[in-house]
Amino acid sequence: MAIATVNPTTGLTEKEFEPDTSEAVQIRVAEAAEAAGQLRGTRYEQRAAWMIAAAGILTEEAGSLAELITIEMGKPIAQSVAEVLKSAKAMRYYAEHAEAFLADAPLEDPAAVGASRAWTRYEPLGTVLAVMPWNYPLWQVIRFAAPALMAGNSGLLKHASNVPQSAMFLDTLFERGGFPKGSFRTLLIGGAEVAGVLADPRVKAVTLTGSEPAGRSVASIAGDHVKKAVLELGGSDPFIVMPSADIHEAAATAVRARINNNGQSCIAGKRFIVHADVYEAFATEFAKRMADLVVGDPLDPATEVGPLATRSGRDELAELVDDARDRGAQILAGGTIPDRPGFFYAPTVVAGLTDDMRLVQEEAFGPVASLYRANSREEALRIANQTSFGLSSAVWTRDAEEEAWFLANLEAGAVFINGMTVSYQELPFGGIKRSGFGRELAAVGIREFCNLKTVWKA
Structure with missing residues (x-):
């Protein structure tokens, strides 16, 4: 796949980039490795000051960066602005909380292990490689980069080939905020070159958000080299509506859940499982709301649904619908x-x-909703759990016992009750089954790329 900005609204190529040579990749890996050594020796206060400065750059340049995101991958402009501001917020969050998240934790009774003191501490791993998708060109990267850098690691980014300008913006962002040269480097390479970078002994770990085949490949390489990996491989999230739910609110939220980011979100509600008692009412309102959405130029503020990011993605989605x-x-x-x-x-x-x-069985990555009728909560659960994915889920019910039952039995990394799944920096994010392993965001997200060192003192 060419490294190029192809405007999905027009189908026209706007800018092309030459891939990095092997020599350029080696220089960037070396810069990142050297920066990791420098960052390891800095204090949290210093890294926090740099991170807050970088967040300020995002906020100041939100308008132009949002327009770039929309041109590269097609999401409505208001959503692009929101992505930029959300990313800046996450950067400030980790600047403020990293030290507490990674503080030493003393053992309450060290004598039990024959010590005068015993404790654990978190230390950075070094350089972490991130392989990231195009659907949230900024947010997907920042939610890895902000905690990784605040922990004292450096980062390398292999971004999706269709968002190269977003990738190059990120290449300089952290240095502009004051981080040492090489603290975060973009590699303009194809997927075939990832294996060589990950195999490099200077790279200590990898995180990937993307397709299941890509995740299998990266996990296999990381396993061969005994390196830590975090994988988020998408999902086919259930959105369950039971008779006690507010049907109008559920239908309105279901539309937002399905068409956010033009339907190209791993945590979007994709399978809408509705109890038979309220199925007709929900289906009628849901279908009407979907049909009434404004489809058009994503730079027009009136547009609610823009294009899919790539021609192949649009064609694959059409094939799924045609098959059904x-x-x-x-x-x-x-x-x-x-x-x-x-x-x-x-x-x-x-x-x-x-x-x-x-x-x-397959993930519909676009504005296509699958609607199911369930005659009981047991049938709703069976449908919800029948796929190989297990990222997130949503349940609409005002019955406390029913809520607890679904919470205990849904096979997912998260359950949202009477709402739609959204990623927040305060909440751990990740899945089970073929949706991957490991977690991003919150305290656990920053700890994923740290060595938990146990200390025992006589």
């Missing part, structure tokens, strides 16, 4: 490719799904 339609599914809204330039797909609701349809 051919096998007897009902299209309650959308189901078409608009007659216009760019990589657009109409907001779509598909019902009457059966297990032989690809849409049942």
Whole structure:
């Protein structure tokens, strides 16, 4: 895949980049390794000052950076602005909390282990490689980079090939804030070159957000070299609606959950599982709301759904819907490719799904909602848990016992009750099953790339 900005609204190539040579990659890895040594010796106060300064740059340049994000991957401009500001907020969060998250923890009864003192401490690993996707060009990177750098690590970024300008912005951001040269470096390389970088002994760990095949490949390489890995591999999140729920609020939230980021979010509600008692009311309102969405130029503030980021992504989504339609599914809204330039797909609701349809097992990465009817909570749970993914989930109910039952039985890394899944820097984020392993964000996110050292003193 060429390293290029292809505007998904027009389908036209706006800017192309030459991949880094092997010599350039070696220089950047060396810079990152040297910076890791420097960062290890700095104090939290100093790193926090640099991080806050870098966050200030994001805030000051939010308008131009948001426009760049929209041009590169097509999300509505208001959502791009929100992504920039959210990233700056996360940077400030880790600047303020890193020291407390990584503070030494004394053993309350050291005599039990024959010591006068015993404690644990967190220390940085060194240089961490991040392999990141295009759907949140800034946020996906910052939620790794902010905790990693605040812990005293340096970072290397292999970003998606279709967001090179976002990647290059990140290459200089932290140095502009005051971090030592090389603290964070972008590598303009293809996927085939990742193995060589990860194998380099100067690289101590890896984090990847992306497809399951990419995750398998990176995890295998990390395993061969006995390096720490964190993987977030997407999901097909259930959004369960029970009879006690507020149906109007649930339907309105379901639309936002499905079309946020033009439907290209790993934690978006994708499978809407509705109890039979309220299915017709929910389906009618949900399909109407989806059909009424404004599809258009994402730089226009009135647009609610922009294009998909790539032509291949749009075509793969259309194939999933066409397969379901051919096998007897009902299209309650959308189901078409608009007659216009760019990589657009109409907001779509598909019902009457059966297990032989690809849409049942594969992730629909775009504004396509799968709608299921469940005759009981047990059936709703079976549908929710039947995929190989287990990232997040949402349950709509005002029955306390029912809420507790779903909470105990849903196979997911998170459960959101009477709301839609959203990533917050304060909440741990990650999945189970084939959605990956490890966690990002909150205290656990900064600890993932640290050595937990145990200390015993006579």
